[in-house]
Amino acid sequence: xxxxxxxxxxxxxxxGSAQPNPGPYGxxxxxxxxxxxxxxxxxxxxxxxTVTDKGYIRNEDIIESVNKVKPVHYIxxxxxxxxxxxxxxxxxxxxxxVLNNLISMETISLDKVGIYTDSMYVINIxxxxxxxxxxxxDVEKPNYNLWVMFNETLKLYNELNIKISIIKVKxxxxxxxxxxxxxxxxIARLRSTNNIGKIDFIVSPGxxxxxxxxxxxxxxxxxxxxxxxxxxxxxxxxTYTVMKYPTDVELGKRNNNVSYGVMMFKDxxxxxxxxxNIFNKYVGTTKVLSSVNLxxxxxxxxxxxxxxxxxxxxxxxxxxxxxxxxxxxxxxxQINPPGLANKALTYTIxxxxxxxxxxxxxxxxxxxxxxDVTEYLYKDNKFLLGNIKTLEFNIMDVFGRDIKLIPQLGxxxxxxxxxxxxxxxxxxxxxxxxKDSRRVLKYYFIVELQKxxxxxxxxxxxxxxxxxxxx
Numbered sequence: 001x002x003x004x005x006x007x008x009x010x011x012x013x014x015x016g017s018a019q020p021n022p023g024p025y026g027x028x029x030x031x032x033x034x035x036x037x038x039x040x041x042x043x044x045x046x047x048x049x050t051v052t053d054k055g056y057i058r059n060e061d062i063i064e065s066v067n068k069v070k071p072v073h074y075i076x077x078x079x080x081x082x083x084x085x086x087x088x089x090x091x092x093x094x095x096x097x098v099l100n101n102l103i104s105m106e107t108i109s110l111d112k113v114g115i116y117t118d119s120m121y122v123i124n125i126x127x128x129x130x131x132x133x134x135x136x137x138d139v140e141k142p143n144y145n146l147w148v149m150f151n152e153t154l155k156l157y158n159e160l161n162i163k164i165s166i167i168k169v170k171x172x173x174x175x176x177x178x179x180x181x182x183x184x185x186x187i188a189r190l191r192s193t194n195n196i197g198k199i200d201f202i203v204s205p206g207x208x209x210x211x212x213x214x215x216x217x218x219x220x221x222x223x224x225x226x227x228x229x230x231x232x233x234x235x236x237x238x239t240y241t242v243m244k245y246p247t248d249v250e251l252g253k254r255n256n257n258v259s260y261g262v263m264m265f266k267d268x269x270x271x272x273x274x275x276x277n278i279f280n281k282y283v284g285t286t287k288v289l290s291s292v293n294l295x296x297x298x299x300x301x302x303x304x305x306x307x308x309x310x311x312x313x314x315x316x317x318x319x320x321x322x323x324x325x326x327x328x329x330x331x332x333x334q335i336n337p338p339g340l341a342n343k344a345l346t347y348t349i350x351x352x353x354x355x356x357x358x359x360x361x362x363x364x365x366x367x368x369x370x371x372d373v374t375e376y377l378y379k380d381n382k383f384l385l386g387n388i389k390t391l392e393f394n395i396m397d398v399f400g401r402d403i404k405l406i407p408q409l410g411x412x413x414x415x416x417x418x419x420x421x422x423x424x425x426x427x428x429x430x431x432x433x434x435k436d437s438r439r440v441l442k443y444y445f446i447v448e449l450q451k452x453x454x455x456x457x458x459x460x461x462x463x464x465x466x467x468x469x470x471x
Contacts, residue, residue, distance in 0.1 A: 007036040007111035011055050012075060012098055013169075013177035014117050016090020017189035025085035026188025027094025028078050029101075030181045032071035032206065036111045039067035046210050046300075049176050055116050055167070056176040071206035073108070076308060077101060078184060078200045080191035090185065091119040092146045095126075095166075099153050101201040103160070112163045118171035118178055125150055126166045183326035184305075187312050202308055209304075215270075216298050218414075218421040219263045219456050224291040226335070227276055228345050238265040240272070241348045244410070256463040259411045262351040266453035271297055271306065275314070279323045279332040282316045289335045289344050296329040351444070351457045354432060358446050358455070367435050370446075371395050374429045381427070383420040385409070398433050398441070403466060405431065405443065411460045413445035425449035432457075441466040 012031035018024065032051060042051055049056050053067045079090075079097045095115055102110060117123065128135055129151050135141060157164055169178045191198060226241045244259040275292055283290065296302055302325045305313045315327045322330040356362075363369050376393045377384060385391070389410065395403045409416050413429070430446045443464050448455045 005109050008033050008072070008108040009036045009053070009112040009114070010075070010102055010110060011053070011114050011177075012102070012116065013055070013181040014091065014094040014098060014115060014119075014122075015178070015181045015185040016087050016092070016094050016119070017182075017185040018085055018087045018090055019189060019193075022084045022086045024189055024192035025087070025090040026078065026080040026185060026190075026192045027090040027097065028181050028184035028188050029075060029094055029098035030077070030177065030184060031075050031116075032069075032209075033073040033075065033108055034069040034071045034206075038069070040070050042068055042070040044070075044206075044208055044210050046176060055114070055169075058174065058176070071209070073206055074204040074209045075102075076184070076200075076202045076204070076305075078188040078191065078198070078309065080188045080196055080198050082192065082195050082197040088119070088121045089143060089146065090189070091117065091122050092125060092143070092150065094185070095122055096146070096149050096153050097199065098201075099157065099164070103156065103162075105203065107203075110160070110162045112165070113157070115164065115166045116169050116177060117166060118169050120168070123166050123168055126154075126164075129154055180326075183328060186315075186327055187309060190315070191312060200309065210300060212300065212303065214298050214300070214303050216294075217265075217269055217454070218418050218425070219265075219454060220269060220294055220298075221414075221418050221421070223295050224293055225272065226289055226291050226344055228289055228348075238268045238273075239263070239348075239352060240265075240269075241344060243344070256460065257411060258461055259458060260347055260351070260461040261414075261456055261458040262348055262355065263456035264352070264355060264454065271302075274311070275323065275332050278311060278314055279316075282323070283321060283334060289340050291333055291335050293329075293331050293333070296325065296331050299325075299329065301325055301329060302331065347461060351459070354434075354444055355446070355455060355457050358430065358432065358448075358457075366399070369398060369433050371398065371431045371433070372428065373431050374427070377419060377429050378423070378427060381423050383416075383423055385416060385419070387416065389416065395431065399435060401468065403433070403441070405466075407443075407445065408460070412443075412464065413458045414447065414456075419447075422447065422449065424451075425454075426451045436465070439468045439470070441468065 010031060010033045012029055014029045016027040045051050048059050050059055050062055051069055051071060053069050057066060077098055079094055102113065125147060135147055141147065169175045222242045222244065226243055240263050242261045246257050272292055279290060305326060313326055315324050317324055321334040323332040324330050357368060376391060390406060390408050392406045395405055407413060428448045428450055432444045432446060434442045436442050444457050444459045446455065446457045
């Protein structure tokens with residue numbers, strides 16, 4: 001029976017872009033679909049935003065007449081075209097295209113569609129057609145063919161008894177949905193700049209759209225990874241560098257609280273090699289230090305749209321020398337403290353060489369020894385240290401001496417949370433001691449994940465020194 005059919009409402013944001021205007025052009029749509037009349041609490045929302053029957057609304061702006069909804073689907077669409085057009089054309093086509101895409105979906109039965117746009121041009125066309133004004137005979141009207149296309153789509157919706165509303169939003173303001181679709185329209189336009197005519201209409205499940213489970217290797221729980229274009233000619237391609245500086249210390253300055261590490265992965269981490277390669281195409285493989293922003297790579301925005309649209313969503317900001325996701329958040333950038341690139345290259349090569357010694361168990365009794373200290377940190381692969389930040393243990397027979405070592409978590413080796421997250425990988429922790437002179441030792445912590453073959457070496461580069469007493 002017809003009354004038993006579940007009806008759905010779609011909330012859709014649309015936008016268009018052309019550069020120059022006229023020039024290459026495109027359009028985009030983003031939004032969600034929910035069961036009409038079903039208002040319920042939804043924990044899957046963007047940060048500080050609520051998904052409602054009136055679109056995305058900031059939490060502080062929620063009023064009593066607004067109802068929270070739980071989407072069954074999310075929609076993301078890019079529409080790019082070959083040839084030249086205007087912003088207005090891109091904006092109108094985005095509305096027409098998404099309405100046609102929505103009506104072709106077999107998993108829903110539409111009841112209402114709300115189109116949110118910052119384009120008065122779109123709104124004026126919609127109002128003129130809906131009000132039955134005489135436009136049909138005005139064939140000289142600018143973009144007359146769009147009026148015809150829009151009219152055909154609206155007629156079809158009217159025949160199916162689907163109500164369409166168009167809501168004006170303020171452009172380039174604090175409107176989450178409008179700002180997001182503005183960036184997607186930019187991607188569509190850049191595709192057109194490259195003579196790519198393409199339609200991507202992607203339907204995603206409503207569950208965990210904004211709060212997906214994002215896998216992140218424990219070794220990569222830092223804000224940044226560092227690399228140098230010349231490093232790839234020296235290192236294995238799956239070798240990465242981390243530098244952890246105190247927030248009040250300028251990058252590259254000598255400080256006793258700087259942690260430095262090099263990690264070698266058996267299999268390359270997802271995304272990172274691609275980002276490095278794309279970034280190097282813009283800045284070249286020069287001796288300039290660059291960084292990969294891990295926080296933004298493991299964000300919802302990157303994971304969502306990079307998986308959908310690939311490299312197209314990575315835009316290079318020439319002024320700041322950033323590689324950005326949707327032209328918003330940087331995922332790679334140049335770092336320019338004087339001399340830091342050379343230091344990073346030198347330290348990386350040194351630590352990589354030390355890992356090679358470890359792999360070969362290459363001890364030199366008078367110069368280099370390895371001591372397994374796993375028992376101090378793990379028992380049956382369970383982390384032992386709780387909230388402790390500083391360790392203290394004695395290591396026997398290091399160059400014929402007993403050594404008291406007092407390493408600090410997060411400085412001499414990964415922090416407590418990272419070490420705990422390694423439990424399922426069967427970690428092995430080793431200290432490598434190197435005799436720097438007759439009375440000076442340097443020490444480095446090596447963590448090997450025995451289940452994956454991944455390994456990392458960490459040190460407080462400027463304070464990893466033990467002064468031996470005279471015998």
